[in-house]
Amino acid sequence: MNKEENQENPLAPIVIKLNNIIVVLVVFVIALLILLAIYLPQSKPTKKVEIPAPDEFGNFTEAAKQNAKLVKDNSVYWHAPNETELNDNPKKDEILYGKDLIAHTADYFGPKGKVFIGSINGMNCQNCHLEAGTKVFGNNYSAVSSTYPKFRARSGAVENIYKRVNDCFERSLNGKALDTTSKEMKAIVSYINWIGKDVVKGKKPEGSGFKDITFLDRAADSDKGKEVYILKCQSCHQSNGLGTLNGDKSAYTYPPLWGPNSYNDGAGLYRLSNFAKYVKYNMPLGVSHNEAQLSDEEAWDVAAFVNSQPRPKKDLKNDWPKIEEKPFDHPFGPYKDGFSEEQHKYGPFKQIKEKQEAMKKQKKA
Numbered sequence: 001m002n003k004e005e006n007q008e009n010p011l012a013p014i015v016i017k018l019n020n021i022i023v024v025l026v027v028f029v030i031a032l033l034i035l036l037a038i039y040l041p042q043s044k045p046t047k048k049v050e051i052p053a054p055d056e057f058g059n060f061t062e063a064a065k066q067n068a069k070l071v072k073d074n075s076v077y078w079h080a081p082n083e084t085e086l087n088d089n090p091k092k093d094e095i096l097y098g099k100d101l102i103a104h105t106a107d108y109f110g111p112k113g114k115v116f117i118g119s120i121n122g123m124n125c126q127n128c129h130l131e132a133g134t135k136v137f138g139n140n141y142s143a144v145s146s147t148y149p150k151f152r153a154r155s156g157a158v159e160n161i162y163k164r165v166n167d168c169f170e171r172s173l174n175g176k177a178l179d180t181t182s183k184e185m186k187a188i189v190s191y192i193n194w195i196g197k198d199v200v201k202g203k204k205p206e207g208s209g210f211k212d213i214t215f216l217d218r219a220a221d222s223d224k225g226k227e228v229y230i231l232k233c234q235s236c237h238q239s240n241g242l243g244t245l246n247g248d249k250s251a252y253t254y255p256p257l258w259g260p261n262s263y264n265d266g267a268g269l270y271r272l273s274n275f276a277k278y279v280k281y282n283m284p285l286g287v288s289h290n291e292a293q294l295s296d297e298e299a300w301d302v303a304a305f306v307n308s309q310p311r312p313k314k315d316l317k318n319d320w321p322k323i324e325e326k327p328f329d330h331p332f333g334p335y336k337d338g339f340s341e342e343q344h345k346y347g348p349f350k351q352i353k354e355k356q357e358a359m360k361k362q363k364k365a
Protein backbone atom coordinates (compact mmCIF):
# COMPACT_ATOMS: atom_id res chain seq x y z
CA MET A 1 0.00 0.00 0.00
CA ASN A 2 1.42 3.48 -0.93
CA LYS A 3 0.51 7.08 -0.15
CA GLU A 4 -1.45 7.67 -3.34
CA GLU A 5 -3.65 4.72 -2.70
CA ASN A 6 -4.31 6.01 0.85
CA GLN A 7 -5.32 9.49 -0.29
CA GLU A 8 -7.51 8.00 -2.93
CA ASN A 9 -9.51 6.17 -0.19
CA PRO A 10 -12.99 7.73 -0.48
CA LEU A 11 -13.60 7.35 3.28
CA ALA A 12 -10.51 9.38 4.28
CA PRO A 13 -12.20 12.86 4.49
CA ILE A 14 -15.02 11.43 6.60
CA VAL A 15 -12.58 9.80 9.01
CA ILE A 16 -10.70 13.11 9.38
CA LYS A 17 -13.93 14.99 10.06
CA LEU A 18 -15.05 12.43 12.60
CA ASN A 19 -11.67 12.74 14.28
CA ASN A 20 -12.09 16.50 14.55
CA ILE A 21 -15.58 16.16 15.99
CA ILE A 22 -14.30 13.72 18.63
CA VAL A 23 -11.47 16.05 19.62
CA VAL A 24 -13.90 18.99 19.95
CA LEU A 25 -16.32 16.87 22.00
CA VAL A 26 -13.56 15.68 24.38
CA VAL A 27 -12.34 19.26 24.92
CA PHE A 28 -15.92 20.37 25.52
CA VAL A 29 -16.59 17.64 28.09
CA ILE A 30 -13.35 18.39 29.95
CA ALA A 31 -14.17 22.10 30.02
CA LEU A 32 -17.65 21.31 31.29
CA LEU A 33 -16.28 19.12 34.08
CA ILE A 34 -13.86 21.86 35.17
CA LEU A 35 -16.64 24.44 35.18
CA LEU A 36 -18.90 22.13 37.16
CA ALA A 37 -16.17 21.46 39.69
CA ILE A 38 -15.62 25.18 40.19
CA TYR A 39 -19.18 26.44 40.26
CA LEU A 40 -21.31 23.64 41.61
CA PRO A 41 -22.20 24.43 45.24
CA GLN A 42 -20.63 22.09 47.78
CA SER A 43 -23.08 19.24 48.42
CA LYS A 44 -24.67 19.87 51.85
CA PRO A 45 -23.55 17.58 54.69
CA THR A 46 -26.52 15.50 55.93
CA LYS A 47 -27.90 17.00 59.12
CA LYS A 48 -27.09 14.94 62.20
CA VAL A 49 -28.78 15.16 65.58
CA GLU A 50 -26.00 15.17 68.14
CA ILE A 51 -26.76 12.49 70.69
CA PRO A 52 -24.41 13.09 73.58
CA ALA A 53 -22.37 10.13 74.73
CA PRO A 54 -21.82 9.56 78.42
CA ASP A 55 -18.29 9.26 79.73
CA GLU A 56 -16.90 6.08 81.31
CA PHE A 57 -18.86 6.75 84.52
CA GLY A 58 -22.09 7.39 82.69
CA ASN A 59 -21.83 11.15 83.23
CA PHE A 60 -22.60 13.78 80.66
CA THR A 61 -20.58 16.97 80.27
CA GLU A 62 -22.41 20.26 80.71
CA ALA A 63 -22.44 20.85 76.95
CA ALA A 64 -23.76 17.36 76.31
CA LYS A 65 -26.45 17.85 78.92
CA GLN A 66 -27.61 20.95 77.07
CA ASN A 67 -27.67 18.92 73.85
CA ALA A 68 -29.55 16.13 75.54
CA LYS A 69 -32.37 18.53 76.27
CA LEU A 70 -32.65 19.21 72.53
CA VAL A 71 -33.05 15.54 71.64
CA LYS A 72 -36.74 14.99 71.50
CA ASP A 73 -38.22 12.32 73.71
CA ASN A 74 -41.02 10.73 71.72
CA SER A 75 -42.05 8.21 74.37
CA VAL A 76 -45.67 8.22 75.36
CA TYR A 77 -45.70 7.97 79.12
CA TRP A 78 -48.44 6.55 81.27
CA HIS A 79 -50.61 8.99 83.16
CA ALA A 80 -53.10 8.37 85.92
CA PRO A 81 -56.85 8.44 85.20
CA ASN A 82 -58.55 11.76 85.76
CA GLU A 83 -60.32 12.12 89.10
CA THR A 84 -63.36 13.71 87.46
CA GLU A 85 -64.04 10.20 86.11
CA LEU A 86 -64.80 9.15 89.67
CA ASN A 87 -68.08 11.05 89.79
CA ASP A 88 -70.07 8.10 88.54
CA ASN A 89 -67.95 5.45 90.23
CA PRO A 90 -69.78 3.72 93.11
CA LYS A 91 -66.41 3.28 94.87
CA LYS A 92 -65.53 6.97 94.66
CA ASP A 93 -65.35 7.59 98.42
CA GLU A 94 -63.33 4.45 99.08
CA ILE A 95 -60.88 5.29 96.31
CA LEU A 96 -60.38 8.85 97.53
CA TYR A 97 -59.92 7.58 101.09
CA GLY A 98 -57.22 5.29 99.71
CA LYS A 99 -55.53 8.21 98.02
CA ASP A 100 -55.52 10.19 101.26
CA LEU A 101 -54.04 7.22 103.13
CA ILE A 102 -51.20 7.07 100.56
CA ALA A 103 -50.57 10.83 100.61
CA HIS A 104 -50.99 11.40 104.35
CA THR A 105 -50.26 8.01 105.89
CA ALA A 106 -48.87 9.62 109.04
CA ASP A 107 -52.20 11.34 109.76
CA TYR A 108 -53.73 7.88 110.17
CA PHE A 109 -50.89 5.77 111.60
CA GLY A 110 -48.18 8.26 112.65
CA PRO A 111 -47.34 9.82 116.03
CA LYS A 112 -50.84 11.36 116.25
CA GLY A 113 -52.60 8.82 114.01
CA LYS A 114 -56.39 8.79 113.77
CA VAL A 115 -56.58 5.01 113.19
CA PHE A 116 -53.55 3.80 115.17
CA ILE A 117 -51.07 5.89 117.08
CA GLY A 118 -47.49 5.14 116.16
CA SER A 119 -47.95 1.92 114.23
CA ILE A 120 -45.49 3.24 111.58
CA ASN A 121 -42.33 5.36 111.54
CA GLY A 122 -44.21 8.55 110.71
CA MET A 123 -43.47 8.64 106.99
CA ASN A 124 -46.04 8.66 104.18
CA CYS A 125 -46.31 6.20 101.29
CA GLN A 126 -46.13 9.28 99.08
CA ASN A 127 -42.64 10.16 100.33
CA CYS A 128 -41.39 7.37 98.03
CA HIS A 129 -44.41 6.87 95.71
CA LEU A 130 -44.50 10.48 94.60
CA GLU A 131 -47.67 12.41 93.83
CA ALA A 132 -49.76 9.69 95.46
CA GLY A 133 -48.14 7.07 93.23
CA THR A 134 -48.79 8.79 89.90
CA LYS A 135 -45.47 10.44 88.97
CA VAL A 136 -43.68 9.10 85.87
CA PHE A 137 -40.56 7.22 87.06
CA GLY A 138 -41.44 8.38 90.58
CA ASN A 139 -42.09 4.80 91.78
CA ASN A 140 -45.73 5.03 90.68
CA TYR A 141 -48.40 2.34 90.99
CA SER A 142 -49.25 2.08 87.27
CA ALA A 143 -48.13 -1.56 86.96
CA VAL A 144 -49.49 -2.95 90.22
CA SER A 145 -53.02 -3.81 89.19
CA SER A 146 -51.80 -5.32 85.91
CA THR A 147 -49.00 -7.49 87.35
CA TYR A 148 -50.32 -8.78 90.71
CA PRO A 149 -50.80 -11.41 91.98
CA LYS A 150 -47.30 -12.46 90.98
CA PHE A 151 -44.48 -14.69 92.15
CA ARG A 152 -41.87 -12.79 94.13
CA ALA A 153 -38.51 -14.36 94.79
CA ARG A 154 -38.02 -12.31 97.98
CA SER A 155 -40.76 -14.28 99.74
CA GLY A 156 -40.59 -17.30 97.46
CA ALA A 157 -44.37 -17.15 97.04
CA VAL A 158 -47.15 -15.73 94.91
CA GLU A 159 -48.12 -12.37 96.42
CA ASN A 160 -51.31 -10.40 96.01
CA ILE A 161 -51.59 -6.62 96.30
CA TYR A 162 -52.54 -6.85 100.01
CA LYS A 163 -49.31 -8.67 100.79
CA ARG A 164 -47.28 -6.21 98.71
CA VAL A 165 -48.83 -3.20 100.45
CA ASN A 166 -48.12 -4.77 103.84
CA ASP A 167 -44.53 -5.38 102.76
CA CYS A 168 -44.10 -1.62 102.49
CA PHE A 169 -45.88 -1.11 105.83
CA GLU A 170 -43.45 -3.51 107.53
CA ARG A 171 -40.27 -2.42 105.73
CA SER A 172 -40.44 1.05 104.20
CA LEU A 173 -42.65 2.36 107.01
CA ASN A 174 -40.93 0.04 109.51
CA GLY A 175 -44.33 -0.60 111.06
CA LYS A 176 -47.14 -3.06 111.60
CA ALA A 177 -49.01 -4.77 108.78
CA LEU A 178 -52.67 -3.83 108.32
CA ASP A 179 -55.48 -6.32 108.75
CA THR A 180 -56.29 -7.19 105.13
CA THR A 181 -60.02 -6.87 105.85
CA SER A 182 -59.71 -3.39 107.36
CA LYS A 183 -61.38 -0.37 105.81
CA GLU A 184 -57.96 1.23 105.33
CA MET A 185 -56.41 -1.71 103.49
CA LYS A 186 -59.46 -2.04 101.24
CA ALA A 187 -59.31 1.67 100.41
CA ILE A 188 -55.58 1.58 99.60
CA VAL A 189 -56.04 -1.41 97.30
CA SER A 190 -59.09 0.17 95.61
CA TYR A 191 -57.09 3.31 94.91
CA ILE A 192 -54.10 1.36 93.54
CA ASN A 193 -56.42 -0.72 91.32
CA TRP A 194 -58.16 2.38 90.07
CA ILE A 195 -54.81 4.05 89.23
CA GLY A 196 -53.88 1.09 87.01
CA LYS A 197 -57.32 0.31 85.61
CA ASP A 198 -56.46 1.24 82.01
CA VAL A 199 -53.26 -0.84 81.86
CA VAL A 200 -53.49 -4.12 79.92
CA LYS A 201 -53.17 -7.19 82.16
CA GLY A 202 -49.55 -8.34 82.36
CA LYS A 203 -48.12 -5.10 80.96
CA LYS A 204 -45.90 -2.48 82.58
CA PRO A 205 -46.54 0.90 81.03
CA GLU A 206 -43.79 3.28 79.92
CA GLY A 207 -42.74 5.32 82.96
CA SER A 208 -43.66 2.76 85.63
CA GLY A 209 -41.39 2.11 88.60
CA PHE A 210 -37.89 3.54 88.26
CA LYS A 211 -35.84 4.68 85.29
CA ASP A 212 -32.60 2.76 84.80
CA ILE A 213 -29.17 4.30 85.28
CA THR A 214 -25.77 2.98 84.19
CA PHE A 215 -23.52 0.92 86.44
CA LEU A 216 -20.23 2.40 87.63
CA ASP A 217 -17.00 0.54 86.93
CA ARG A 218 -16.02 1.04 90.55
CA ALA A 219 -17.68 0.59 93.91
CA ALA A 220 -19.97 3.42 94.96
CA ASP A 221 -18.03 5.71 97.28
CA SER A 222 -19.73 6.94 100.44
CA ASP A 223 -17.05 9.62 101.09
CA LYS A 224 -17.85 11.21 97.75
CA GLY A 225 -21.53 10.65 98.48
CA LYS A 226 -21.21 12.62 101.70
CA GLU A 227 -20.05 15.63 99.69
CA VAL A 228 -23.06 15.30 97.40
CA TYR A 229 -25.30 15.02 100.46
CA ILE A 230 -23.92 18.18 102.06
CA LEU A 231 -24.30 20.17 98.86
CA LYS A 232 -27.62 18.89 97.54
CA CYS A 233 -29.66 17.07 100.20
CA GLN A 234 -28.86 18.33 103.66
CA SER A 235 -30.79 21.63 103.37
CA CYS A 236 -34.03 19.62 103.53
CA HIS A 237 -33.16 16.23 105.01
CA GLN A 238 -30.82 17.82 107.64
CA SER A 239 -27.18 17.16 108.47
CA ASN A 240 -28.21 14.40 110.89
CA GLY A 241 -30.41 12.77 108.20
CA LEU A 242 -33.43 12.82 110.51
CA GLY A 243 -35.54 15.22 108.46
CA THR A 244 -37.92 17.71 110.08
CA LEU A 245 -41.40 17.31 111.52
CA ASN A 246 -44.19 19.79 110.82
CA GLY A 247 -45.39 22.37 113.37
CA ASP A 248 -47.70 20.07 115.36
CA LYS A 249 -45.28 17.14 115.05
CA SER A 250 -47.92 14.95 113.38
CA ALA A 251 -46.00 14.28 110.14
CA TYR A 252 -42.74 15.02 108.35
CA THR A 253 -42.18 18.10 106.23
CA TYR A 254 -38.87 16.59 105.09
CA PRO A 255 -38.77 12.85 105.70
CA PRO A 256 -35.80 11.15 107.39
CA LEU A 257 -33.19 9.34 105.30
CA TRP A 258 -31.74 7.39 108.21
CA GLY A 259 -32.12 6.98 111.96
CA PRO A 260 -34.88 5.33 114.00
CA ASN A 261 -37.78 6.73 111.92
CA SER A 262 -36.43 5.80 108.49
CA TYR A 263 -37.06 2.72 106.34
CA ASN A 264 -35.49 -0.48 107.67
CA ASP A 265 -32.76 -2.64 106.13
CA GLY A 266 -35.32 -4.95 104.50
CA ALA A 267 -36.89 -2.11 102.47
CA GLY A 268 -36.65 -1.62 98.70
CA LEU A 269 -34.67 1.61 99.07
CA TYR A 270 -31.99 -0.18 101.08
CA ARG A 271 -30.89 -1.76 97.80
CA LEU A 272 -28.39 0.64 96.26
CA SER A 273 -29.79 0.47 92.72
CA ASN A 274 -33.33 1.36 93.83
CA PHE A 275 -32.08 4.28 95.90
CA ALA A 276 -29.82 5.59 93.11
CA LYS A 277 -32.60 5.37 90.50
CA TYR A 278 -35.18 6.97 92.77
CA VAL A 279 -32.88 9.83 93.70
CA LYS A 280 -31.42 10.48 90.27
CA TYR A 281 -34.81 11.22 88.72
CA ASN A 282 -36.69 12.62 91.73
CA MET A 283 -34.27 14.48 94.00
CA PRO A 284 -33.51 17.20 94.92
CA LEU A 285 -37.27 17.67 95.25
CA GLY A 286 -38.74 19.02 92.03
CA VAL A 287 -36.58 17.29 89.39
CA SER A 288 -38.04 14.72 87.02
CA HIS A 289 -36.90 12.02 84.59
CA ASN A 290 -36.41 14.55 81.79
CA GLU A 291 -34.71 17.11 83.98
CA ALA A 292 -32.39 15.29 86.33
CA GLN A 293 -29.82 17.23 88.29
CA LEU A 294 -27.51 14.54 89.65
CA SER A 295 -25.09 12.61 87.46
CA ASP A 296 -25.30 8.82 87.64
CA GLU A 297 -22.06 8.85 89.61
CA GLU A 298 -23.45 11.29 92.18
CA ALA A 299 -26.62 9.22 92.50
CA TRP A 300 -24.68 6.00 93.23
CA ASP A 301 -22.30 7.73 95.66
CA VAL A 302 -25.02 9.49 97.64
CA ALA A 303 -26.89 6.15 97.78
CA ALA A 304 -23.78 4.57 99.29
CA PHE A 305 -23.48 7.36 101.84
CA VAL A 306 -27.14 7.28 102.95
CA ASN A 307 -27.36 3.49 103.04
CA SER A 308 -24.23 3.23 105.18
CA GLN A 309 -25.88 5.26 107.98
CA PRO A 310 -27.67 3.59 110.93
CA ARG A 311 -31.30 2.50 110.47
CA PRO A 312 -33.79 0.02 111.93
CA LYS A 313 -33.16 -3.67 111.31
CA LYS A 314 -35.68 -6.25 110.20
CA ASP A 315 -35.51 -9.97 110.76
CA LEU A 316 -34.85 -11.13 107.20
CA LYS A 317 -34.26 -14.83 107.78
CA ASN A 318 -37.27 -15.83 105.69
CA ASP A 319 -36.35 -13.61 102.72
CA TRP A 320 -34.93 -15.09 99.51
CA PRO A 321 -35.55 -18.76 100.34
CA LYS A 322 -33.52 -19.58 97.21
CA ILE A 323 -30.25 -17.76 97.72
CA GLU A 324 -29.42 -17.90 94.01
CA GLU A 325 -32.38 -15.57 93.44
CA LYS A 326 -30.95 -12.76 95.56
CA PRO A 327 -30.57 -9.63 93.44
CA PHE A 328 -27.08 -8.39 92.61
CA ASP A 329 -27.41 -5.59 95.18
CA HIS A 330 -28.96 -7.52 98.06
CA PRO A 331 -26.47 -6.68 100.78
CA PHE A 332 -26.83 -9.76 103.01
CA GLY A 333 -25.20 -13.14 102.36
CA PRO A 334 -24.87 -16.02 101.98
CA TYR A 335 -24.61 -16.00 98.18
CA LYS A 336 -24.14 -18.62 95.51
CA ASP A 337 -22.10 -16.33 93.22
CA GLY A 338 -18.98 -16.07 95.38
CA PHE A 339 -18.92 -12.26 95.69
CA SER A 340 -18.62 -10.59 99.11
CA GLU A 341 -21.35 -8.79 101.08
CA GLU A 342 -19.32 -5.62 100.63
CA GLN A 343 -19.41 -5.90 96.85
CA HIS A 344 -23.10 -6.82 96.86
CA LYS A 345 -23.76 -3.67 98.85
CA TYR A 346 -21.58 -1.09 97.08
CA GLY A 347 -20.53 -2.69 93.79
CA PRO A 348 -18.96 -2.76 91.29
CA PHE A 349 -22.06 -4.64 90.19
CA LYS A 350 -21.35 -5.45 86.56
CA GLN A 351 -19.31 -8.59 87.31
CA ILE A 352 -21.91 -9.83 89.79
CA LYS A 353 -24.71 -9.42 87.28
CA GLU A 354 -22.73 -11.17 84.56
CA LYS A 355 -21.89 -14.08 86.86
CA GLN A 356 -25.53 -14.39 87.97
CA GLU A 357 -26.72 -14.44 84.39
CA ALA A 358 -24.14 -17.08 83.44
CA MET A 359 -25.24 -19.22 86.40
CA LYS A 360 -28.87 -18.94 85.35
CA LYS A 361 -28.06 -20.04 81.80
CA GLN A 362 -26.07 -22.99 83.13
CA LYS A 363 -29.00 -24.01 85.29
CA LYS A 364 -31.36 -23.93 82.33
CA ALA A 365 -29.02 -25.90 80.07
Ligand code: HEC
Pocket (backbone or CB within 6 Å): 102, 105, 123, 124, 125, 126, 127, 128, 129, 139, 140, 141, 143, 144, 164, 165, 168, 169, 172, 173, 188, 192, 209, 263, 267, 268, 269, 274
Ligand atom coordinates in the same frame (compact mmCIF):
# COMPACT_ATOMS: atom_id res chain seq x y z
C1 HEC B 1 -39.17 4.51 102.03
C2 HEC B 1 -39.79 4.42 100.75
C3 HEC B 1 -41.14 3.77 100.60
C4 HEC B 1 -42.28 4.01 101.33
C5 HEC B 1 -42.47 4.98 102.47
C6 HEC B 1 -43.29 3.13 100.77
N1 HEC B 1 -42.78 2.40 99.74
FE1 HEC B 1 -43.80 1.11 98.55
N2 HEC B 1 -42.08 0.71 97.52
C7 HEC B 1 -40.87 1.31 97.73
C8 HEC B 1 -39.91 0.79 96.80
C9 HEC B 1 -38.46 1.22 96.70
C10 HEC B 1 -40.59 -0.17 96.00
C11 HEC B 1 -40.01 -1.02 94.88
C12 HEC B 1 -39.24 -2.11 95.54
C13 HEC B 1 -38.61 -3.11 94.64
O1 HEC B 1 -38.90 -3.14 93.45
O2 HEC B 1 -37.85 -3.89 95.19
C14 HEC B 1 -41.95 -0.19 96.49
C15 HEC B 1 -42.95 -1.00 95.96
C16 HEC B 1 -44.29 -0.92 96.30
C17 HEC B 1 -45.35 -1.64 95.62
C18 HEC B 1 -45.17 -2.58 94.43
C19 HEC B 1 -44.98 -1.77 93.19
C20 HEC B 1 -44.82 -2.60 91.92
O3 HEC B 1 -44.96 -2.01 90.83
O4 HEC B 1 -44.52 -3.79 92.00
C21 HEC B 1 -46.53 -1.29 96.24
C22 HEC B 1 -47.91 -1.76 95.89
C23 HEC B 1 -46.18 -0.36 97.30
N3 HEC B 1 -44.83 -0.16 97.31
C24 HEC B 1 -47.10 0.22 98.15
C25 HEC B 1 -46.75 1.08 99.19
C26 HEC B 1 -47.72 1.60 100.14
C27 HEC B 1 -49.21 1.35 100.09
C28 HEC B 1 -47.01 2.35 101.02
C29 HEC B 1 -47.52 3.05 102.25
C30 HEC B 1 -48.31 2.24 103.15
C31 HEC B 1 -45.62 2.34 100.60
N4 HEC B 1 -45.51 1.53 99.51
C32 HEC B 1 -44.60 3.04 101.23
C33 HEC B 1 -40.58 2.28 98.67
C34 HEC B 1 -41.46 2.77 99.60
Ligand code: HEC
Pocket (backbone or CB within 6 Å): 124, 126, 127, 128, 130, 131, 228, 229, 232, 233, 234, 235, 236, 237, 253, 254, 255, 256, 257, 263, 269, 278, 279, 283, 284, 285, 294, 302, 306
Ligand atom coordinates in the same frame (compact mmCIF):
# COMPACT_ATOMS: atom_id res chain seq x y z
C1 HEC C 1 -35.93 20.92 98.61
C2 HEC C 1 -35.94 19.92 99.64
C3 HEC C 1 -35.27 18.60 99.30
C4 HEC C 1 -34.01 18.35 98.83
C5 HEC C 1 -32.91 19.39 98.54
C6 HEC C 1 -33.86 16.92 98.74
N1 HEC C 1 -35.02 16.30 99.13
FE1 HEC C 1 -35.35 14.31 99.23
N2 HEC C 1 -37.26 14.63 99.73
C7 HEC C 1 -37.83 15.87 99.97
C8 HEC C 1 -39.25 15.71 100.27
C9 HEC C 1 -40.25 16.81 100.60
C10 HEC C 1 -39.50 14.33 100.13
C11 HEC C 1 -40.87 13.66 100.25
C12 HEC C 1 -41.61 13.87 98.95
C13 HEC C 1 -43.10 13.79 99.07
O1 HEC C 1 -43.62 13.33 100.07
O2 HEC C 1 -43.76 14.20 98.10
C14 HEC C 1 -38.23 13.68 99.84
C15 HEC C 1 -38.06 12.31 99.73
C16 HEC C 1 -36.84 11.68 99.62
C17 HEC C 1 -36.63 10.25 99.71
C18 HEC C 1 -37.68 9.18 99.95
C19 HEC C 1 -38.24 9.26 101.33
C20 HEC C 1 -37.26 8.97 102.43
O3 HEC C 1 -37.19 9.80 103.34
O4 HEC C 1 -36.59 7.92 102.42
C21 HEC C 1 -35.30 10.03 99.51
C22 HEC C 1 -34.59 8.70 99.53
C23 HEC C 1 -34.68 11.33 99.30
N3 HEC C 1 -35.65 12.30 99.38
C24 HEC C 1 -33.33 11.51 99.06
C25 HEC C 1 -32.77 12.75 98.77
C26 HEC C 1 -31.39 12.93 98.37
C27 HEC C 1 -30.34 11.83 98.29
C28 HEC C 1 -31.23 14.26 98.12
C29 HEC C 1 -29.99 14.96 97.61
C30 HEC C 1 -29.48 14.51 96.35
C31 HEC C 1 -32.49 14.92 98.40
N4 HEC C 1 -33.40 13.97 98.77
C32 HEC C 1 -32.70 16.29 98.31
C33 HEC C 1 -37.19 17.09 99.95
C34 HEC C 1 -35.90 17.29 99.48
